[in-house]
Amino acid sequence: MRNRKTIAGRGAWSWLCLALVFGFAAQFTGAQAFAQRPKEKDKAAPTLQMFAGGLKQACARAKERNVPIVAIMLLEDEPDNQTARADLLASADLAALSQHCLLFFSNTAVHKLREVTETVDGEKRTRMVCSAYGTANCKEHQQHWDDLYNEFNQDGEMRCPQVLVLTPDGKLADRVSPGHNPKVAAIVDLVKVTQGKLGRGLDDAELALVKDAMARAARAELAGKSGTCWRCFGEVLGVAPDGPRAQAAIDGQKRAVETLTRQREAAVAQLSQGSGLEGYLALEELARDWQGSDQAIELAKIMKAAEKEPVLRDALAKKRREDAAQALWNEAAALQASNPKEAERKLRLLLKKYAGTEAYERAAKAHPDWVTS
Secondary structure (H helix, E strand, C coil), rough: CCCCCCCCCCCCCCCHHCCCCCCCCCCCCCCCCHHHCCCCCCCCCCCCCCCCCCHHHHHHHHHCCCCCEEEEECCCCCCHHHHHHHHHHHHHHHHHHHCCCCEECCCCCCCEEEEEEEEECCEEEEEEEECCCCCCHHHHHHHHHHHHHHHHCEECCCCCEEEECCCCCCEEEEEECCCCCCCCHHHHHHHHHHHHHHCCCCCCHHHHHHHHHHHHHHHHHHCCHHHHHHHHHHHHHHHHHHHHHHHHHHHHHHHHHHHHHHHHHHHHCCCCCHHHHHHHHHHHHHHCCCCCCHHHHHHHHHHHHCCCHHHHHHHHHHHHHHHHHHHHHHHHHHHHHCCCHHHHHHHHHHHCCCCCCCCHHHHHHHHHHHHCC
């Protein structure tokens, strides 16, 4: 063990208005540390993943993934530090840990390069790496030393080997046996404790899923698709049930339900205007957007009650008939080039069943000889 001072730079009808109260509860499980995730059978031995950027980049990435940072600081030409380097680089447990946090080695020395052969997408490739740490170059393991020393030295000294476990904001969670060869089990235990305080952490694949779901939720929210928005945020909660992203998803689902309430009230108000068809169709669209949810069931109850009004019922029947006729017209148009006989059959069916509709008038004008009296 050596002590060394290292110098470093730096949301109507009145009878319907009170018909519903929408309940919403976001349920999610508690924090799940990375070690509690299901293990894959016959999984290949993990490869040590070392973060290639500086401390600021590590903090930014750790914040995205909501995981701790493990910074391993080692001196050069010190037997105990070199022993620690060899032990840590060879540790399968440290390699496994590196999949669930941001880990890097920090050392100021310059080393010779060595050639390594890798298989990428089934193709063998060679590249040069630092002979001591396996980084792309020595700058990669040098870049964070000054920042770490300036922030975490103790009275001007940085006792190495030194393992710092940091939170995503760059604050020190704790140190692991400074000045002594660190036990990997101690590092793993400290990372578990830190991750437990942070909530669920994400690996790169989970982060990609969360980002995609958040982006789709944002687009749906802008488009007024409250049900789609709610489901997308639910996807986020399925991957990240706690932590900062979970709170953003919970808030997003709350906004989606509030938007639905406003949309539903506006549609209910339209039920008292004219035939009420416009309001009914708006409710129908909302029910489609919220399909499969408790909210869709409640919307269906409003629609069923509204259908008891004769004027709306007649308007709705007319609309359904117009839609069916238009569907036949569209199908015939799509088949005209590839299957003209089937296109003709559909047009003749339109002319037989849907007299009086707009599509019927178009078909009759185009094929007057097919019209039967």
